[in-house]
């Protein structure tokens with residue numbers, strides 16, 4: 001990744017946290033992680049949610065954040081140094097498919113917007129995760145699963161979503177079993193028990209704070225900003241009219257703008 005791309009990726013992660021933090025916090029609460037446990041955050045990025053995981057553990061709890069990108073870990077280190085739970089977190093460079101840890105190292109593991117959001121067969125990844133989690137420990141895949149963010153324009157939103165960016169990392173021709181919403185099957189195939197799925201919702205209600213407007217603007221761009229060649233010119237025109245902050249019809253200017261998005265949590269227990 002070029003340093004410009006990296007900066008814009010990191011910026012998007014920071015902005016998206018204004019949207020994600022409340023919902024991820026609720027999800028983490030629901031996971032009931034044992035207070036003094038040691039857990040693994042797979043694909044921790046810049047550590048935004050590693051901090052939230054560490055916050056629910058007690059002073060003897062530990063979270064190891066793993067990411068394959070050195071630049072992400074560098075940013076995570078600087079962010080963590082300002083966090084009150086810095087002592088409970090360590091960071092490791094490594095790949096989810098080939099974890100640099102001995103067998104049965106962790107009480108639990110979770111992946112937030114990583115496993116399932118990357119175009120890699122998730123079953124071998126989950127098998128590798130089983131190796132490093134102790135029997136009885138839980139593994140969680142937490143993943144952005146849907147959104148309704150263009151109120152009043154359902155057809156435009158559906159058409160924009162019917163693009164490669166809208167369905168990524170799923171691609172036309174991929175086996176249906178590879179779609180995120182089939183993640184319960186991944187857990188079953190990898191050999192987990194007690195497999196569960198639950199969906200959480202985040203409402204975006206008026207009045208919109210400046211940081212929410214910035215995060216939603218970035219989200220519009222992240223989801224659909226690169227699909228001009230895939231959609232009809234009039235759709236692209238409507239997308240720009242509604243989703244660009246410099247447009248007089250910018251949708252976030254509607255006083256009653258309401259949107260929501262969901263995160264789905266898939267989990268299983270190591271036998």
Ligand SMILES: C[S@@+](CC[C@H](N)C(=O)[O-])C[C@H]1O[C@@H](n2cnc3c(N)ncnc32)[C@H](O)[C@@H]1O
Nearest residue numbers: 043044045067068069072094095096112113114
């Ligand atoms: C969308 S970010 C999510 C980061 C973080 N979990 C969060 O919620 O803010 C996905 C992260 O997964 C990392 N990643 C992708 N594939 C990976 C792999 N095979 N092994 C380790 N990390 C990976 C990327 O480098 C990136 O930092």
